[in-house]
Amino acid sequence: MPLAENRKRARSDAEKKARKAAILAAARAMIGKDGFEGVTMNELARRADLSKGTLYLYVRSKEELFLALFENALEDLVVRIESEADAANLLEVMARAPQEVPLFLPLLARLMSVIDINVADEPLFAAKRRMFALGARVGEVIANLTGAPHEEARDAASVLMLAMQGAAQSDLSAQRDPATIPDDLKPAYAAHAFARRFPAAVRLILGPLFQNATAA
Amino acid sequence: MPLAENRKRARSDAEKKARKAAILAAARAMIGKDGFEGVTMNELARRADLSKGTLYLYVRSKEELFLALFENALEDLVVRIESEADAANLLEVMARAPQEVPLFLPLLARLMSVIDINVADEPLFAAKRRMFALGARVGEVIANLTGAPHEEARDAASVLMLAMQGAAQSDLSAQRDPATIPDDLKPAYAAHAFARRFPAAVRLILGPLFQNATAA
């Protein structure tokens, strides 16, 4: 429901924002229903009730669309971590939250290898600035809750991000329909799931920060 | 130089293997010259001196081609680690070797999100088996050189692989021409280089294994 009853065009900024939001919502719905590979700009325009030409008035490219979805998801994740984590449950929250924000992991896994080449410079740089800021906020949380020195906490946060990116990619293959996997590979595929691999990374990377805090 | 002087067709298995090797070599050359995005199957056929139809007799899809390149690179990496690493330089070798095997990092960064959807089942499963085996060999090296308990070493190796995948992705954006990066983002881009991020991960993840070995 992007526009009011009798209106056929978005002229005010508010209406335009609503259109863009409707497009993002339609994209999310398509991804949920047909998976990422099922998302085409033709079909997305149809689902969002606009023509392809109009779609491209609101989104400069397919990757820019996905980037917008990812930014939203990342923001959700950071807010969630900030609000849920405390000194007692930090490891558990860090391991769980990424899976619980819809689309965060599949977007993280797919996006980084394409945005730099398919997104125009200015929107890309703007997005990077926002994303770096969000990353820094996670670093803050880790530093505050572990009590570790800031530099050490920042290093650990950086390494944790690497592991998260890797785990997100790893998770992609684990999503395959088990019925199509040969028996001997089933355990290996299952072991690639984010939920199976990432918690160990969190423990290994963040665990030592707690001890070092008391030592220092 | 895939075939002998007066021969125009590959009939023996040896000749076919030579053709395939020539195709892979041409692909590597193209990647080196024009980057990954510059590789098209049309151009690759031209460079390898065959028609497109013939190219597809030797390679089932573009992704299968890249997968073959990646397997070669991964094998190189593992052999390199096995032969160079000792108890004294393990961390340094693990941090350095991935960058020194040509194409390993950019392939690792790009491949995982597409092979599961664009490679036929049988070649994919065969490749996964070989890749899992190679991964296990790295785990062995880590276990042997650190003296850590096997389970602990395997967990650490697994987490290190995640970080490596993440760092490979991270490195992609760092490859951007610095001249096109706004000043305020230059430090952030530079900090995403593999060489800047991965060594810390190696230290954090593998370092503790040495201490635990004496403790246990």
Place this chain on the structure above:
DNA sequence: ATGGATAAATGACCTTGGGTCGGATATAAT
């Protein structure tokens, strides 16, 4: 040497899908 039989090689062709553009028209301004 000769004549099929086999299968490697070819390139025109197909399909898909991201992205564009000039004309049509809803909305706002006067």
Place this chain on the structure above:
DNA sequence: ATTATATCCGACCCAAGGTCATTTATCCAT
């Protein structure tokens, strides 16, 4: 009402991955 503006539309363009009927190099039996 008239005009100006900018949204909207969808037919169109093009790149690129992948296919297939046909051609022909090579092999082998005679």
